[in-house]
Amino acid sequence: MSEINTALYIHVPFCIKKCPYCDFYSVAKLSLKERFVDALLTEISLREDCAGASAIDTIYFGGGTPSLLTPREIERILSRIRDHFNLATDCEITLEVNPGTVGPGYFEEIRRFGVNRLNMGVQSLCDEKLGFMERIHSAEVAGQALHAARRAGFDKLGFDLIYGLPGETETAWRKDLDKALKFHPEHLSCYMLTYEPGTPMHKALEAGRISPLRDETTAALFKFTSTHLAAHGYLHYEISNFAAGPAHRSRHNRKYWNLVPYLGFGPSAHSFGRGTRSWNHADVRRYGDDLDQGVLPVAETEILTLEQVLTERVMLGLRTSDGIDIKAFEKIANQGFMELFKDVVRECETRSWAGIVNHCFVLTLEGRLFLDTVTSLFAEKIWSR
Template sequence: MCDKTSIYIHIPFCVKKCVYCDFYSKTDLSLIPGYINALQKEIEKRSGLKDAIDTIYFGGGTPSLLSAKEVETLLQTIGDCFSVASDVEVTFEVNPGTVDLNYLRELKNVGINRLSIGVQSFNDDKLKFLNRIHTAGQARNAIDYAGKAGFDNISMDLIYGIPFETKTAWLKDLKTAVTLMPPHLSCYMLTIEPGTPLHEQLKKGVIRPLGTSDMTVMFKQTSQFLGEAGYDHYEISNFSKGRQNRSKHNSKYWDMIPYYGFGAAAHSYDKKTRSWNYRSIDAYIKDICSGRLPVEDRETLTSRQTMIEMIMLRLRTLEGLDLKKFTTLFCVSFETRFKDILDHVLESSFGSVKDGRFALTLEGRAHLDSIVEAFAEKIL
């Protein structure tokens, strides 16, 4: 790994599955104690005291199904096995239907200093459609509890573009969120992933997704409204009140900084290779108990793969792609290698080149997928 890196901990447990979610998780909560024990062993087996950890992220699933004591145990194990920075950012995802004030106070006391609250919506009909376990009232309570528990670094997740949603309804969600003054907002456009209940509804004709033009309008509406409310649209789905409130952990993904992934289905990256653990709690625990690392597979990244990923990830961000860094890494000028595509993007006002960086405009980010696809086709 490198001098400073990150740790992601996957907690694959949920009370019930949301209709849109394709992340690996199970609803058998009796497996949690054994899973925590296996997590500790994996962390110990992969310990790297030379690596300075400056961000830790508990994702899921639903991490807030763990007890504060279990969270403390995992943080202590990380502290024993890695060099954790004194100013480490420790993010913990919470579902509003699983927390109260006392629990959040306990999380604060064991070392969590940033919360990512999965609100998704303040509309009960929308929450019901998504199969969320919480209500709009519980979402408001969770945000209130977070403040009372002493958290000032709070992110709120919202989702938009569900089949029956109107632009007016989405704007109402945004207005409600802004009145609660979170320093960070993540606003995700609904994608219907294969294998999810929502995808089954689509195949059966039960639902009809919003059209591309409607989704594009809502994407721009989100950026413009939150911009007027004082938020920086620093990544395609993320907004913060100033640079200091950006997600340090997720920013490292977009900067292609190495990270450790612990837990079932977790991925790891060391700049040269990517590996992933078994997408099965049983297989994960079995390998750990047998003294083996639970790695299902790994791949060595080619220069072309790295180039595509760098373009894709950096064009998601406000700052865009550092052209000098690109040239240094790949020994070729970006402007020369992609002159025809770059000229088209600039002429269409989809992007700009300024201060040695190529970044997309809001209009360009609304067409991110097709722009990245054009670059990928040129590379491959």
């Protein structure tokens, strides 16, 4: 399926409780869910012309906690999408699942309604880590959910894992990772714990109640993750993402990284296409009120400048193992890649941070540790040209 097809993202803004490190938009007020689903159905109908003639070949239910939707609600949403958009026959339909929210029969039902890929918010299979992150599930509950998903026939199973918690050693992380590998996930997203401003975890850090790992330790953990997973046959295809073979890479996320058009539904969801980005109000009540009146709940729209487009190409390309496609970049920039970035390329090559492979500029594993620095070097050249 061609990558010019559009992606759909649905933001489900509810969680049973907020995790102290999370800065995604979600509320713990489940009484608003029914009204949200009605509003979402209206938004889908109102935006039916937004994908033009292109087919939809990925749908991603993210959040928040999409697995708080009942199978019947998921069926209603998918059927509304089918009524208003042209769905590819092999459409990848992913649901993020919080293992602490699913009851018996859940996976069988959602599979029947068309969900064919799961992203399980496992985060860890160590109870101590789960406790620190204040997750609602235990390692045992996560294991039960994973087995239940397999029994229901899901053969595209991704796990989210978090590492780099205060005091976490390579030995402890290896043990956690190896427990996850026993389930043979087709996809793994391994995120380093970050302290996002405004979150309780960030406040605890500021107040000195927790101590972050030293930079050398996080760098060593990052490298270990990549080499350990490579030894188990996983492709490190994006800075935090690993796939058990090319076919198991997330089709949906690759569209974001390749700047393919996407439509986002739900509070705080972003849409992108034709050089424009817009995003919905990050407020579930405002979202419902606007749609009740037949108004799209758009908070802001921005038309990207050429500099913004080029910076995003660089930023996203550097994150992936495909790298920056030099020819595609030159076409948009109307300027030679080496003419613009000769010094940056030389510096990165000298430091063994990157190389040019098949006309793409690709970071090495060492270079990925300096992603922000390299991105800034490129951005400086783009904005001063």
